[in-house]
Amino acid sequence: MARMLQKIKSSEFVRNVFRLLAGNSAAQAINILISPWLTRLYAPEAFGVFALFMATLTLSATLTTGKYETAILLPRRDRHAWQLLILSFLLTIAGALLLWLTGNGLLQFFPGNSWLGLLYWVAPGTFLTAGILIFSSWLTRKKQFLEISKAKIVQAITTALVSLGLGYVQTSLLNGLIWGALAGQLAGFSYLLYINRKAIRQLPIHRKVFVAISRKYLDFPAFALFSEGVGAAARELPNYLIALFYGERILGYYNLALRVLQLPKIILSLTIGEVYVQKATELSHSQGNRLRGLTDQLMLFLLLAGLLTLLPVIFWGEAMFSFAFGKAWVPSAQMANYFIPWMVVWFASSPLAYIFYVKRKLQLLLVFQTFSLITRFILFISLAEQLGHETFLFVYGWSNAALELILLIAIREVAAKKGFDQAGLKT
Numbered sequence: 001m002a003r004m005l006q007k008i009k010s011s012e013f014v015r016n017v018f019r020l021l022a023g024n025s026a027a028q029a030i031n032i033l034i035s036p037w038l039t040r041l042y043a044p045e046a047f048g049v050f051a052l053f054m055a056t057l058t059l060s061a062t063l064t065t066g067k068y069e070t071a072i073l074l075p076r077r078d079r080h081a082w083q084l085l086i087l088s089f090l091l092t093i094a095g096a097l098l099l100w101l102t103g104n105g106l107l108q109f110f111p112g113n114s115w116l117g118l119l120y121w122v123a124p125g126t127f128l129t130a131g132i133l134i135f136s137s138w139l140t141r142k143k144q145f146l147e148i149s150k151a152k153i154v155q156a157i158t159t160a161l162v163s164l165g166l167g168y169v170q171t172s173l174l175n176g177l178i179w180g181a182l183a184g185q186l187a188g189f190s191y192l193l194y195i196n197r198k199a200i201r202q203l204p205i206h207r208k209v210f211v212a213i214s215r216k217y218l219d220f221p222a223f224a225l226f227s228e229g230v231g232a233a234a235r236e237l238p239n240y241l242i243a244l245f246y247g248e249r250i251l252g253y254y255n256l257a258l259r260v261l262q263l264p265k266i267i268l269s270l271t272i273g274e275v276y277v278q279k280a281t282e283l284s285h286s287q288g289n290r291l292r293g294l295t296d297q298l299m300l301f302l303l304l305a306g307l308l309t310l311l312p313v314i315f316w317g318e319a320m321f322s323f324a325f326g327k328a329w330v331p332s333a334q335m336a337n338y339f340i341p342w343m344v345v346w347f348a349s350s351p352l353a354y355i356f357y358v359k360r361k362l363q364l365l366l367v368f369q370t371f372s373l374i375t376r377f378i379l380f381i382s383l384a385e386q387l388g389h390e391t392f393l394f395v396y397g398w399s400n401a402a403l404e405l406i407l408l409i410a411i412r413e414v415a416a417k418k419g420f421d422q423a424g425l426k427t
Helices: 001-008 012-041 042-064 078-109 115-141 145-169 178-193 197-202 207-216 217-244 249-260 262-288 288-325 328-351 361-382 389-418
Strands: none
Touching: 012 145, 012 262, 012 288, 042 078, 042 115, 042 178, 042 217, 042 249, 078 115, 078 207, 115 145, 115 178, 115 262, 145 178, 178 197, 217 249, 217 361, 217 389, 249 262, 249 288, 249 328, 262 288, 262 328, 288 328, 288 389, 328 389, 361 389
């Protein structure tokens, strides 16, 4: 036993997981602590509109970088990786500016339109969200996981203070939940900008290298961009369709149910994913035969951990939701039970899906994401009008569990294969 504990302590992978886990846990603890106040300050409809705003923001932030930020970990040399960081920021600035001009232009033709007003504020949110992703990828490459954790805590504290403060002043959505999210993103981005100030000064742009690296990783915007864009659309499309078929109130209940169920995933699963992608990249360069073993071990661990962390919701979900968020939110607990199988499998598949980037199997990921998007769209179009929201969400939860199970099988196959990337380097 002592020998096993010593082995765990000496493992760099485990140390890095715990560094990120500390930050993620602290950030989510803050979110948990303020949730009972937010659900009493803001109505379910307000959370529904906020969910639509965040869905739009997620889609735009996913697309603007061209997914070059995910390639930052792959080059052997830091100066090559830095060119990808610069390219990601240039694309993000262009995308955010285009969104701002579009929103501003549409408001001139349709003044006072609340939905266009949300689009207007998506532009700065897109830049900040994408900026955090870009800098986090660089820090992951440099194994500075503690700094990533600190940034998440800064973001969570700022979001909490602004959301609560404006909520007590007035319950207007734009001055509460959305402003809180934007303020938190600004704080997190500013911290990461400060942490990377030395690299910004010391690693300039090399024009020839910049062009060469951009071309070398062209498969990321060619395939990963479409794959992540389609994947984000598959994840966020239900927000729009639930609002369309069942209204913003049901969307608010749905949104809270997912937020609660995803807490273990955000704290532990994605933490492991951020370390896994760095370790998998390292193994693929030198010891590719160990990558399958690492992936299988993590998959089993994540499936078991996902089930254990969500068991309380199965047995005491309604009591937990009623106590924490108020009796008005009991419908969220009922929805949460429908999604348990989906969340357990997603708990494992989400972090391990990084293997498609490490192995440069982006076409395969694109096929899966496209299949998921089409499946969910057909499900809504064919059943949502005929079924009540409870029955439909039950079917929707189990269909998503099946999709994530298919993804897990694909992950195992990709991790087992030895291949070469497009530059001829062994992966």
